[in-house]
Amino acid sequence: MAKMEDESLLSFLQAEEADAGDFVWGKLADERETAMREYMRMPYGDEEEGRSSFVTSEVLDTIEWVRPARLKIFVGGDQAVTFEPTGPEDVAGAEQASDACNYVFFKQNNGFLIAYTAITDALMLKNCAVMWRWKEQEIVETVRLKGVTDMQVAMKLQELQDSKPEVVEASDPVVSVDQMGEPVSYYEYVKIKTTKKQGKVCIEAFPPDELLVSRSWTAPLLDDCPYVCRMMRTTLSELREMGYDVDADDLNTSDRINTSSDRTLRESDANEWIDHRDSVATEDESRREGWLRFEFVLVDYDGDGISERRMIVRLNDKILKNEECSHVPIATASPILRSHRWDGHSLAELVSDLQRLGSVVTRGMLDSLYLANNPRKRVLTDTTGAPLANIDDLLDSRVGGLIRMTQVDAVTDEVTPWVGQQAFPMLEYVDRVRMNRSGVNYMSSGLDANAINKTAAGARITDGRMQERTELIARVFAETLFKPIFAGTLKLLTEYCMETLSFRLKGQFVQYDPQEWRDGYDMSINVG
Numbered sequence: 001m002a003k004m005e006d007e008s009l010l011s012f013l014q015a016e017e018a019d020a021g022d023f024v025w026g027k028l029a030d031e032r033e034t035a036m037r038e039y040m041r042m043p044y045g046d047e048e049e050g051r052s053s054f055v056t057s058e059v060l061d062t063i064e065w066v067r068p069a070r071l072k073i074f075v076g077g078d079q080a081v082t083f084e085p086t087g088p089e090d091v092a093g094a095e096q097a098s099d100a101c102n103y104v105f106f107k108q109n110n111g112f113l114i115a116y117t118a119i120t121d122a123l124m125l126k127n128c129a130v131m132w133r134w135k136e137q138e139i140v141e142t143v144r145l146k147g148v149t150d151m152q153v154a155m156k157l158q159e160l161q162d163s164k165p166e167v168v169e170a171s172d173p174v175v176s177v178d179q180m181g182e183p184v185s186y187y188e189y190v191k192i193k194t195t196k197k198q199g200k201v202c203i204e205a206f207p208p209d210e211l212l213v214s215r216s217w218t219a220p221l222l223d224d225c226p227y228v229c230r231m232m233r234t235t236l237s238e239l240r241e242m243g244y245d246v247d248a249d250d251l252n253t254s255d256r257i258n259t260s261s262d263r264t265l266r267e268s269d270a271n272e273w274i275d276h277r278d279s280v281a282t283e284d285e286s287r288r289e290g291w292l293r294f295e296f297v298l299v300d301y302d303g304d305g306i307s308e309r310r311m312i313v314r315l316n317d318k319i320l321k322n323e324e325c326s327h328v329p330i331a332t333a334s335p336i337l338r339s340h341r342w343d344g345h346s347l348a349e350l351v352s353d354l355q356r357l358g359s360v361v362t363r364g365m366l367d368s369l370y371l372a373n374n375p376r377k378r379v380l381t382d383t384t385g386a387p388l389a390n391i392d393d394l395l396d397s398r399v400g401g402l403i404r405m406t407q408v409d410a411v412t413d414e415v416t417p418w419v420g421q422q423a424f425p426m427l428e429y430v431d432r433v434r435m436n437r438s439g440v441n442y443m444s445s446g447l448d449a450n451a452i453n454k455t456a457a458g459a460r461i462t463d464g465r466m467q468e469r470t471e472l473i474a475r476v477f478a479e480t481l482f483k484p485i486f487a488g489t490l491k492l493l494t495e496y497c498m499e500t501l502s503f504r505l506k507g508q509f510v511q512y513d514p515q516e517w518r519d520g521y522d523m524s525i526n527v528g
Contacts, residue, residue, distance in 0.1 A: 003303045006319060013295055013314060016227040020212035028343060029209060032125045035348035038355055039063065039124055052366035056358035058351040058434055063123045065440045066335075066347060066470060067116075073474050074482060075115045078102065081486040096512045101489045103503050109203040117205040118481060122333050126346040129211040130481065131230055131294070131330045132488045134496040135202040137241075138195055145190040153190055163194035199499075201492045203485065206230065211332060218340040220480045222296075222328045225342070226307075230294045230330060237286040244313070244320045251290035251315070290315055296328045326495070329488050333481035335473045350437040358430045365420035372418035380410045439469025490517070 038059040047053040074080045079102045085094040105111040114130065121128035141163075145156060157165045169191035175183050212229040213222065222228050239246050293314045298307040301322070309328070313321035334344025374397065380388045388410035393403040403411055434440070493501075493514040501512045 004299070004301045009299070009301065009312075009322070010314075010317060010319060012299065013293075013297065013312065014317075016214065016297065017212060017229060017293070017295075019215055020227060020229065023215045024209065024212055028126070031349070032209065034352065035059065035124050035126070035346060038352055039348060044356070044359070052363040052370070054359065054362050054366055056355055056362055058355040058358055058430070059124075059348045062347050062351050062434065062438045062440055063120070066123060066438065066473070067119055069470060070119050070474055070477065071112075071115055074477070075106075075112050078106070080105065080111070080115075080482055083490070093517045097490055097493075097517050099505055099510070100493065100501050100512050100514065101486050103501070103505075104201050104489055104493070105203060105486070107503065108200050111203075114203055114205045118333070119477065121205070121208050122335055122477070122481075123347045125208050126349070127208045127211070127332050127334050127343055128205065128481065129208045129230070129330065129332050130203065130205050130485055132201055132203045132485060132492065133294075133329055134199055134492050136197055136199040139198050141194050141196075143192040143194060145187075145192070147186055147188065148190055149184065149186045153187070156192065160192065160194050163196040166193050166195075167191070168193045199496060201489050201497075203489070206232070208332070211330065213332070213342050217342045220332060220334060220337060220342055220344065221484065222330055222332065222342075223484075224298075225296075225328065226298045228296045228328050228330055232292045232294065233289055234292045235286065236288045236290075239290075239292065239315070240286075244315075246315060246318070246320070248285050248288050250318050251288050296325065296330070327488060327491060329492075331481050331484040331488075333477055335476060337476060337480075347438055351434050354430050354434050354437075358427060361423050361426050361430070365423045368416070368419050371416040375416050376414040378412045378414055380407060439473075493517070
């Protein structure tokens with residue numbers, strides 16, 4: 001078979017993107033938008049003027065109660081994951097790999113924020129998305145010297161030779177006389193710029209609407225998925241810093257931009273800033289934006305009849321990079337898995353209908369309370385229909401206000417009894433259903449006023465069942481999110497890190513060489 005042409009590859013990628021995007025930016029985006037609106041307790045759209053528009057907080061409460069315990073499991077200590085040796089000769093390497101990967105996750109990257117963002121996205125939006133990649137960047141620093149001679153400048157340049165030193169600014173030489181009476185030339189100040197390339201594993205939790213997965217894929221693990229893509233919004237300047245030869249014209253304005261409803265809602269609070277940014281970007285070409293795609297596909301590109309995993313970096317219809325890769329460096333996870341589906345269920349879905357029901361019941365209670373406290377008025381009229389009381393006075397509800405009447409009994413109250421007490425059992429029912437679905441039990445959290453009256457055995461049984469539900473969520477996160485992240489981090493370190501890692505561990509500085517490790521250690525995940 002012949003090698004695949006770039007035109008054929010481009011058509012293949014665009015077709016895969018369109019198929020995955022129709023699902024992610026269609027049905028899935030609508031469900032995510034609903035969850036986000038309910039989490040933020042936004043109006044449902046059926047509110048009536050003059051009546052209660054209160055929205056209860058079942059979605060927000062459930063997520064906020066579940067999230068702290070899940071975070072504590074993974075980021076509450078120094079190690080989220082440990083590697084286990086596969087043989088006696090791997091003991092030292094496995095320990096070093098565990099220390100180094102946790103150092104990369106917690107120190108070189110902000111492990112807490114990564115875990116917080118990913119777990120929040122999964123609990124609310126059905127899925128989260130985390131990507132890890134080897135990132136090289138130039139670190140530019142400035143060294144300033146004062147009162148130095150040519151010899152001292154040369155010695156400093158020799159000392160900094162690994163950082164490509166360059167004298168960028170210096171004062172005019174000044175000649176003085178030393179203690180021996182000899183003339184000495186020196187500079188009042190010298191500025192030296194150093195440029196050093198440094199690589200590290202960059203771990204990012206990105207919005208799940210920027211993750212495209214083949215619609216037919218049937219598992220949350222993406223290692224063998226035929227098409228996985230991350231859409232990343234980048235500027236022309238960032239693309240050039242990555243080393244890609246692109247022009248402003250390559251940022252095609254007709255590119256299919258992700259305009260899913262949940263993304264629009266997420267950025268709604270920043271619309272003013274976005275509009276300002278876009279106006280500036282039109283003046284500064286380097287800040288023009290486009291969508292960069294990191295695509296990981298199974299395709300027979302070399303024509304040998306066997307599909308291989310390739311990483312393709314694409315800007316609309318321009319392929320910037322095309323190479324074989326060892327794995328898919330992206331993980332996605334859901335708190336509740338769906339059999340034979342890569343997209344699972346969120347906790348927001350479980351209690352969405354309960355929030356709607358609770359809002360309706362609570363609104364009815366409040367409307368009844370409003371009418372009981374501020375009843376409608378009956379006003380007598382004469383034979384011509386003219387009221388026997390001043391209407392403006394009736395519309396003025398100030399405390400101690402006057403009502404002018406031409407007849408003693410012209411105004412009477414339309415008494416409306418408050419029936420809110422009849423709704424309390426319904427609200428309690430909603431709470432019980434929510435606890436059964438989500439596993440969040442207020443009794444175990446000390447919020448149940450009658451918890452002290454519960455029997456010890458009953459409390460243990462209830463608490464145990466709740467823990468089973470929430471611990472299952474933790475196990476799912478461990479297997480589908482944290483395990484791939486740390487396995488991928490180890491793989492990148494063994495493939496790209498050519499320098500010795502030096503960091504402080506247990507009060508002492510240690511140095512590890514990733515090239516001495518294997519990338520096939522077994523892993524055990526600490527889950528409480």
